[in-house]
Amino acid sequence: MIADSNLVTEALAGNRYALARLISLVEDDGTNARGALASLYPHTGQAHIVGVTGAPGTGKSTLVNQLARSLRDQGTTVGIVAVDPSSPFTGGALLGDRVRMRDLAGDEGVFIRSMASRGSLGGLARATGDVTKVLDAAGFDVVLVETVGAGQSEVEIARTAHTTIVIEAPGLGDEVQALKAGLMEIADVLVVNKADRPGAANTARALEMVIHRHHDRRGNGYDAWRPPILQTIALDGTGVPEVLDVVAQHREYLEKSGAWAERERERAETELLNVLQQELLNRVLARVGEEQGRTWVERIAAREVDVYTAVETILGRQ
Numbered sequence: 001m002i003a004d005s006n007l008v009t010e011a012l013a014g015n016r017y018a019l020a021r022l023i024s025l026v027e028d029d030g031t032n033a034r035g036a037l038a039s040l041y042p043h044t045g046q047a048h049i050v051g052v053t054g055a056p057g058t059g060k061s062t063l064v065n066q067l068a069r070s071l072r073d074q075g076t077t078v079g080i081v082a083v084d085p086s087s088p089f090t091g092g093a094l095l096g097d098r099v100r101m102r103d104l105a106g107d108e109g110v111f112i113r114s115m116a117s118r119g120s121l122g123g124l125a126r127a128t129g130d131v132t133k134v135l136d137a138a139g140f141d142v143v144l145v146e147t148v149g150a151g152q153s154e155v156e157i158a159r160t161a162h163t164t165i166v167i168e169a170p171g172l173g174d175e176v177q178a179l180k181a182g183l184m185e186i187a188d189v190l191v192v193n194k195a196d197r198p199g200a201a202n203t204a205r206a207l208e209m210v211i212h213r214h215h216d217r218r219g220n221g222y223d224a225w226r227p228p229i230l231q232t233i234a235l236d237g238t239g240v241p242e243v244l245d246v247v248a249q250h251r252e253y254l255e256k257s258g259a260w261a262e263r264e265r266e267r268a269e270t271e272l273l274n275v276l277q278q279e280l281l282n283r284v285l286a287r288v289g290e291e292q293g294r295t296w297v298e299r300i301a302a303r304e305v306d307v308y309t310a311v312e313t314i315l316g317r318q
Contacts (some may be wrong), residue, residue, distance in 0.1 A: 006018070007021055007022045007025065007036060008022065008036050008039045008040060011040075011134070011137075011138055012040075012043060012137065012138065012139075014138075014139075016108075016111065019111065019134070019135075019138055020113075022036060022134055023113055023131050023134055026127055026130045026131055026134060027115065027127045027130075027131065029127070033130075037130055037133065037134075040133060040134060040137040041133065041137070043136075043137035044133050044136040044137045045136070045264070046136060046139075046141075047079070047132075047135065047136035047140055047141060047142060047143045048141065048142045048143070048162055048163065048247075048251050049132055049136070049142075049143045049145060049160060049161045049162050049163075050067075050142060050143070050144050050145070050161055050162070050163045050164075050165065050247060051145045051147065051157035051158070051160060051161030051163070051164040051165065052064050052067075052144060052145065052146045052147070052165045052167065053146075053147045053157050053164065053165070053166055053167070054166055054167030054168060054169075055168075055169075057169065058167040058168060058169040058193055058194075059167065059169060059193040059194055059234045059235075060146050060147075060167055061082070061146065062193075062234040062235060063167060063191065063193055063232060063234040063240070063243075064080060064082070064144050064146045065104065065234075066232075066234050066237050066240045067144060067240060067243065067244065068080060068104055068110055068144060069104065069237075070237070070240050070241055070244055071141075071142055071244065072104075072107060072109055072110060074244075076109075076141045076142055077109040077110070077139065077140045077141045077142070078109065078110050078111075078140060078141070078142050078143075078144060079110075079111045079112075079113075079132075079135030079136075079138070079140035079142070079143040079144070080104075080110065080111070080112045080113065080143075080144045080146070081113055081115060081128055081131050081132055081135070081143065081144070081145045081146070082112065082113070082114045082115070082146045083114075083115050083116075083128055083145070083146065083147050083148050084114050084115065084116055084148065111135060111138070111140065113131060113135075115127065115128060115131065128145065128160060129160050129271060132145060132160060145157065145160060145161060157186065158185075158186035159266070159267060159270045160267070162250075162251065162254060162260065162263055163188045163189065163247055163250045163251065163254075164186050164187060164188045164189070165187075165188070165189045165190075165191055165243070165247070166186070166187040166189070166190050166191070167191045167192075167193050168190065168191070168192050168193070168203055168207065169192065169193050169194045169197070169203075170192070170194060170195075170197045170198065170199035170200045170202070170203045171197060171198070171199055184210060184211070187227045188225065188227055188250050189227055189228060189230070189243065189246050189247060189250065190207055190211070190227050190228065190229045190230070191229075191230050191231070191232055191239075191243060192204045192207070192229065192230070192231045192232070193231075193232050193233070193234050194233065194234075195231035195232060195233050195238070195239065196233050196238075200231060204229050204231060207229050208229055211226065211227055211229070225250065225253050225257075225259075228246050230242050230243055230246065284314065284315070288314055296310050296314065
């Protein structure tokens, strides 16, 4: 058994058991989790964080599996964070899709962690960003973050990843409408998976039209990144090397244009505001107390006071 105080040292030295323990500590927000993250933080900032998102049924898990295999063929180490829907009964992850990643098990250059979303919006578990930092600090070259697949709320992934791959598939309805509603804003790479199915070419053409209108409307310059559209058959790996080529090109673009540093700043700002918000809320609730909190809820439900007045009163008493 490794003591919590030694987990960081052991994980940085490549001890996979320590790494797993450390991630569990971070997920549970244990008493030593924040100290561990503070120790790890100077070692972060090297990994290319790639988000993989899209509607359910597009083949995200299968594509992530193939991306990881191809990266390993190149000698690249890979961390995978797979955010699963939470069980409504236990709060645990429903890990059925992870079965497809069994062929990666035993590879020392791959570390896979499934996380339950636990009701978090945007397809990402609360601690996903912190787990990504742990894998980054542990030295993995690329960290793939696969989201739940909850539709339009998936835009949250853009606040965690450097490169966001949005996956579509033919025959799933009006996927272009979904893209118009938000995913187009975050897509760095568009993939039409299951390209052997009827309608794949039509889906790709429709996405190209949306991209064309989107970029014209934004008035991007010639040097701006234009999301490429690729077609894949994840089941047999068709098109996967081309996806990785484009992901590498996007990293190069980010670094040369200065967008990499800008995304790091945006991520730091978002994280700071989120943590501040949660910490302030926790402190206020602790001061109010559980019993007084229930009293306010009852008064609001009874229409004795509106919620804004209640909040102003609670904050005014602090």
